[in-house]
Amino acid sequence: MMAGVLRLALALFVTQAGFHGFTASLPVALARAGVPDPQIGLIVGVAALVQVPAAFVAGVIVDRVGGLRVFTIGGIAYLIGSAILALPGVEPGGPAAPFVVARIFQGIGIAGILPSALSLVPYLTDPAPRGFALAFVGSAHNLTLVAIPPLSLAVLAATSLHGVALVMIALVLFGLLLVWIAPFPLRAAQAAGADGADGHARAPQHEARRRFGFAFRRAWAAPIGIIVLYIAHWGVIVAYLPQRAEAAGADIGLFFVADGIAIILSRVPSGWLADRIRPIILMLIGLAMTAVMLILLVFQPTTPMLVVAGILSGAGAGLVMTPVLVELSRRSGDADRGSAFSLFSAGQAMALVLGSVGGAGLVAAFGFEVTLLATLAGIAGATIVTLSDPGFRARPQHVAAVMEA
Secondary structure (H helix, E strand, O other), X not given: OHXXXXXXXXXXXXXXXXXXXXXXXXXXXXXXXXXXXXXXXHHHHHHHHHHHHHHHHHHHHHHHHOHHXXXXXXXXXXXXXXXXXXXXXXXXXXXXXXXXXXXXXXXXXXXXXXXXXXXXXXXXXXXXXXXXXXXXXXXXXXXXXXXXXXXXXXXXXXXOHHHHHHHHHHXXXXXXXXXXXXXXXXXXXXXXXXXXXXXXXXXOXXXXXEEOOEEEOHHHHHHHHHHHHHHHHHHHHXXXXXXXHHHOOOOHHHHHHHHHHHHHHHXXXXXXXXXXXXXXXXXXHHHHHHHHHHHXXXXXXXXXXXXXXXXXXXXXXXXXXXXXXXXXXXXXXXXXXXXXXXXXXXXXXXXXXXXXXXXXXXXXXXOHHHHHHHOHXXXXXXXXXXHHOHHHHOOOHHHHHHHHX
């Protein structure tokens, strides 16, 4: 079944270009056209704002019709968003409405693509190596940050934002082709908790409560809370760091490259470790690395400093995000895993809204540096939640079983 995981990861990597193809290119294009930072933050943050309600809807649909169909819906949303930015007359510095509408579709796309792909992983693997498989697929999403932002900036420099949009359309189409070119070897669905987890704030033995079709378990609250508190800093970085770096003559593309490479290099080993050691160990190290990165970015950006910050950012994210994903998988069953991962996506989006849209006023009043330092409170909060949740201190179940045998 690992061949299916590999193809899913490749499809996710290519299709996510529909979102991350504009992570660096859109703020830079708007800044070059003279659009003020608060307005750029609002435009960039629209995608995350839409992603929150869209993720809840996606969770219901994934639980009902399966991840493959929702993956396709997300890809189509990416195509529409990119097509809007490719239209004649849609130019940076012009009316903001087309950019807002494009970001709405991009928010819908990422709300469906990522949770649907993650929900498919348990159907392609056995329980024991699930952490490794989730980390591998997650690293494919992060790999997009390595390749696509620098590619989009190169296309932007050679052509225009229209050219970027056309390239991303081609990549998304290729990703959808990979999904549907052959059937995936999906195993039969299991009941909640049938993967043998120990029931200690992990895979439960009962059906989740549903409201308006969306499932929720109290055991998911801590992992999702950590995501919201932790990711808020990324909303500030994505919305305001590219133009700040460009004004200082630093290469922002290398920050995203370093971040993505570090995530890739840390994700798979952290997935392997998450199958074997207590999650709290990995998460506390990752949170500490992220705090150091935030302090580093307060200083005047230079290209070497951005590379170091990117390495710390990516490595820290890999060590935090992988155990959270593994825990969400363990604390859910096949019938509600789509809702769990959609809530994960919604948590990410809420954090990005806090950083980009919520940070717009702070950036305008106090500047980038103060706003970025304010996100250290989120890192501290995530640390407190990690320390207080018993599930993150528990050994992975299959390791405990071997040791007790």
